Amino acid sequence: MSQLRSTLEFLVYDWLQAENLTSRDRYADHSRETFDAVMDTCERIAREKYAPFNRTVDTQEPTFDGEKVSQPQCTHDARKAFADSGMLSAAQPYEKGGMQLPYVVEAAANSFFGCASISIGSNLLTVGNANLLRVHGTPMQQQVFADNEFNGRWAGTMALSEPQAGSSLSDILTRAEPDGADFDSDALGARYRLKGNKMWISSGDHELTENIVHLVLAKIPGPDGKLIAGVKGISLFIVPKKLVDTDGNLTGERNDVALAGLNHKLGWRGTTNTLLNFGEGKYPVRGGAGAIGYLVGKPHEGLKCMFHMMNEARIGIGMAATMLGLAGYYASLEYAKNRPQGRPTTEGGKDAASAQVAIIEHTDVKRMLLAQKAYCEGALALNMYCARLVDEGRTGAAEEAVRSKLLLEVLTPIAKSWPSENCLEANSLAIQIHGGYGYTRDFPVEQYWRDNRLNMIHEGTHGIQAADLLGRKVRMQDGAGLQLLAQTMQATIKKAAARPELAQYAHDLNQALQDVSAATQAAWLTGNPQEALANAVPYMQAFGHTVLAWVWLDVACKVLEQDASQALAANAGRINAISYFYRYELPKITAWLNVVNARDMTCAQMPVEAF
Known part of the structure; x- marks a missing residue:
């Protein structure tokens, strides 16, 4: 490491x-x-x-x-x-x-x-769960639930999806009804009884901690007894696996939360992934039917509260994807340095009598290693930049805090989606470098790929992130977030343009920024959401590549500021990574933006029967 x-x-x-x-x-x-x-x-x-x-x-x-x-x-x-x-x-x-x-x-x-x-x-979900309660929970909920998650006694989850409603949260059917039973724990919040099923709940059941705190999205029935349609009817509830008192002690009574089974996934196999049944009666709780839950925040504002945890988790997934990409890069780099194969090509061809060379000497292997480095170290820089924005939002001066929070809003879809796509590609290249051995379990790279493949779906698919970016983030506050990002990039462009070694990259980034801005306007030219969002994913890919080009350029400025004697090899590697990114990766945005600018409807208008 x-x-x-x-x-x-x-x-x-x-x-x-x-x-x-x-x-x-x-x-x-x-x-x-x-x-x-x-x-x-x-x-x-x-x-x-x-x-x-x-x-x-x-x-x-x-x-x-x-x-x-x-x-x-x-x-x-x-x-x-x-x-x-x-x-x-x-x-x-x-x-x-x-x-x-x-x-x-x-x-x-x-x-x-x-x-x-x-x-x-x-432990991402435990921390995110507790952080949500710090913001939206009552003082007693923070003391009993959040504190015991932070001290390690209990674990936390987020329970959103259902078997019939994965990403479409407006279609959830889990219901919560006020509970009039006499309990001693009313101080934990307004008490409800929940009934329903939740799917794909990571760490939803285990024996690693003495209790598990589920944050569950459910709908409170209206006066007619029917669930309110859409996301406006969603509320958020704390549903502990085991019931507790106001001192944070287990009461000895199991809540009616039953594990229906484990999902066996492609990757992340060490983490339990569960189907949970709430209120099915397997563990009946005195005083009525259903699992006991405590309202978090106001009724019907559950999704607003949950987004606090979802956004944190999205950045965390981007970080997870990055680290899996780096793990594969380090493994394939080590392998390439030590695997002899082939001979160098000279003017006279290859000399069969000469000694074999390590495969890292071959140009195409260097290409694959350099791509991994550019993807993964660039993604890590983006992750760390976003983390720094969190600190500015928490402790910066008032104006800077507001700017940092807005910038983080715009970057969150990229921080999640870009690493989960491109660091997965890095894992694929790591397998390729290993050749046939890469397919086997004798080497770790196949597991890194399997683990990372989940991250394009974790915490919102690519399509969801793209719709959020083009449909909401770049348009919110009349485009203030996009303008702020552009200003931040322009500061780097100006700084880099003053250096002859970086001037061409500064020019290329400036052009890419103009192209993305123009495409944003073109996508919404007719005001028709179906046309605008028809190519939201290509838009996000181009946007993400532009963001990473900016990050790499800013990193390069710092490299050139340092004394030439400092970490010479590492800094040379960073400069080569930026060269690779600008020459091999950034040009890809032209093709992506072409369909955005044209509001191309090839995919949107494909007749279902034609498939």
């Missing part, structure tokens, strides 16, 4: 200047030394408790005997080590038992776990 560590240090300290955050009151107790100590701890735990067992959890999937989920001991050990490290509450204030770390440092430290074994579990 030494290469990951050096890359993170360059991005966090040199490029993003994270040490400057210690001048702010919230982070005043910290220093480079404390930041490094956190990364040291996480790197060590990842190396000792995660990496050696990545294959174990892939081959020894969770099992369910009808009552209890079983997982290998290494999963329990890894989860305990993570919780004991305090990383669950790393960004929480001291008075809540946290380290009060900047989010950019927390994200960097957590990246070691994703690189070592995403399948063991990232």
Whole structure:
């Protein structure tokens, strides 16, 4: 993990200047030394408790005997080590038992776990669940549920999808009705009884913690007893696996949340993925029928509350995709350096009597390695930049905080979608470099690809992210977010244009930015959403490539600012990566934007029967 560590240090300290955050009151107790100590701890735990067992959890999937989920001991050990490290509450204030770390440092430290074994579990949902309750929960809900998630006693989930309603949340059928039974725990919030089914719930049942806190979307029936159509009828509820009192103690009574079965997926096999039945009567709760749930926020504002967790999870999935891409890159780089095959081509052809060379000497292998580097290190830079925006939003001056939050809104679909597509391609290239061996389980790259393939679907498919970007994010506040992103890019373009080595790239990025802006206008020229969104995915691909070109150019500016003696090889690698991206990748946006500009309806108007 030494290469990951050096890359993170360059991005966090040199490029993003994270040490400057210690001048702010919230982070005043910290220093480079404390930041490094956190990364040291996480790197060590990842190396000792995660990496050696990545294959174990892939081959020894969770099992369910009808009552209890079983997982290998290494999963329990890894989860305990993570919780004991305090990383669950790393960004929480001291008075809540946290380290009060900047989010950019927390994200960097957590990246070691994703690189070592995403399948063991990232604890992403537990932290996101608790963070949501910090914002939208009552003081008692925060104390009982969020605090016990942050301290590691309990785990958390998000329960949105249903068997008949995956991404279409307006079609959920889980219902919640007010509960008039006499309980001692009314202080936990307005109490409801839930009935319904939830599908694809990651970490929905396990024995890793003493309790699991489900955040469940459900609809409250209207006066006529019918569910309100659309997303306006959705509310959000805390539904614990085991019932608790106001002191956070288990009451000894099981809530009516039943595991109906485990989903066995292509990747992330070490993480339980579940079908949960709420209120089916397997574990009847005294006083009535249905699972006990406590309302979070106001009735019918559940989706608004849940987006707090969904947006956090989307950025987390982008980070997971990035780390899987980097894991594959590091593995294929090592393989390419040590695998002898073939001989160099000279003017006289190949000399069969000469010694074989390592395959990294071959141009096409260099191409595939350079593509992986450009994709994955670029995605990591984007992830870290977004993490820095979170810190600005939390602790920056008022105007800067507002700008940072708006910029993060626009970038979130890209932070999720771009790594999940392009770092998956990096994993495919890692298999290609291994040749036939890459298909086998003797090498890790096939697992990295399988694990990463899930991330294009996790937390909203490509199509959903694209519709969010073109349909909402670039248009919100009369395009203020897009204008802010353009201004931020222009600052980098101006800086790079002053350097002869980067002037051409600055020109190319400026042209790409103009092309994306023009395509945004062209897509909505008729005001017809069907025409505008017909090519939302190509639009997002072009937008994402433009964003990554900007990130790489900004990184290159920092590289050239440094003393030539600093990390010469690493910086040369970064400069070559930007060359690759601008020459091989950025030109792709022309084809993507052509169909956007034309509002091409080839796909939209394809008759169903013609398939």
